[in-house]
Amino acid sequence: MSVYGAWIVGLAVAYTAILIILGNIVRKKATSGESYWVGGRNFKPWMVFVCITGLFSGSSFISILELSYLKGVSAGWYGIAEMLHVLIIALLLIGTFRKRMMVTVSGLIGDTFGRVSMGVAGAITAFTFPMWSVATALSFASAVSAFTNIPITISVAFVAVLLLVYLQAGGMWSVVVTQTANTIMFFIMFAVGIVAFFVNPGVEGIRHLAEVKPAMFDSAGVGLQTIISWFATFLINVLLAQAAFQMALSCRTPEEGRKGMLMAFGANIFFVFFGVLFGLAAAAVIPDGTRGMVAVPQYLATVLPAPFVGLFFLGIWACALGWGASCQFSGSTSLGRDVTGAINPALTDKQKVTYTKWSLVVLTVLMIILGFLRSEQAAWWNVFAWTLRNGATFAPVVAALFWPLATKRAATASLAVGFVAGLSWYALGNWDPVNFYMNVHPVFFGMSLNMITMLTVTLIEQSGKFRINGELTSARKNTAIAAVAMAGLALISIVTSFNWLFTKGLLGLACFLVIAGFFILTISVTSPVRDASTIKSLEPGNVISK
16 A cells, blocks of 8 residues: 555544544434434524535535546536536425425325335335445545555445444434535545645646647537436436435425525535546646546645645545435435335334434445445446436326325336336346437436326326316416427427437437426326316216316
8 A cells, every 4th residue: 555545544544433423422412203314403504505515516526526537627517417406406395395394205205195105115215325325435436446455345335334333323413413524624625636736737737738638628528418418317306306305304494494505506616616627637647547536646646745635535535425424314214214114104203213223234235235246337326226216206206296186006106117117228228327228318218107107097096086277376387388398399309300319318308308298287287176066077078178
């Protein structure tokens, strides 16, 4: 192990010890189920800020740093898409979810559609979160491996066990105190990176890079289809971002939760800017690498002494922990609270907290196993997780929020069909993280069948019990118009530019938008029958009208 590796590992171990101590200090605050899962709804805005920053901004920084080394400034679009995602949640959803006193997305589904749906949604959610955790842990581990002889799988196992140790103690309170420490480390990392940048290559070095590699400064260098996919992924995830909801809804009021998220939105500008800057700096100094997370530490070693390189990568370590802690804790909440509650409704909150702690153990073991299975492909786990979770839960969540007509059977069926459809489509593409079957992302196929199943089963079961174009509010009318416009434009693009969409990998997204438009339109214009006179109007021979 080099001197650089010794500093990286030494600082990581010391920081780890501090996090464990902090996690145990706040143990006394987690005195009930609500305190353990959502901090007793007593968080202040700054607490939401550090939680969301640790969750999204840290993981975005790793992704941008990795990609900007290879593709340049266009990697910043990933962070911008994530910022839009946070902004929409803050402005449009926090109030609605806070009124429902929501803890998890799977719990929201269960509150509306019953125990079976909650159990299925909770299990799918729980077992996908370690996939996201291991993806970020693998990126960090590849950086550590540049200076040490520590195998990547051992690094992942260390991350997983660490998360278990400090999350067990205080639950959401452990998350907020460690995310506070992580946020401090982020800005120390930025300061060290700025020093390295001005030492070498500096502004002149970036100008030279622009001359010899102008493609690095192409705003669409990563590929238009990739940029569109990033925005589509984050926009779709707006309704499914369980970990973010769990943090923001831990606040005392919706307004304070919104304020904390807006603070995180603003702070993310630094993560996007410095992620791109440091990636470009590494590309200017170490031009022939194949992995950004390997080239960046090599670059830093050429300009900084070992202690400062260790500090920079302590920030990367904090990024991995900030994302992993949130994912592991939120996943264990779904498993320990929702799945066990679905199996045995008589469980008390105290018993569910115990099961949540045991769930952390289960997800820790799963995370370690996943790290051994695909240690060379961090991106693979991200795609797999998006496919399984979003493909199953999208339509039930939308229906739970906006469609009182939806039925329990429809929710359960859509969960199962979306899950199986996405999994099957991924299998047809030989599980490749980039080259999908028919050039269609499996998450779009899964979510499309997810929505179709929800519509079909509900309308069949509710036949004769709903009306179309009842007394629509202006909001429903506007939503219906927007849905028709979206579906229409997507359909026109398919008809006129089928080959281009197929080649660019956007055909699946276009088809998804058509189905989503029809799904939203149906939700907007249908409502349950309210009285006997309305039921009679739905009998054969009568005209369904306003």
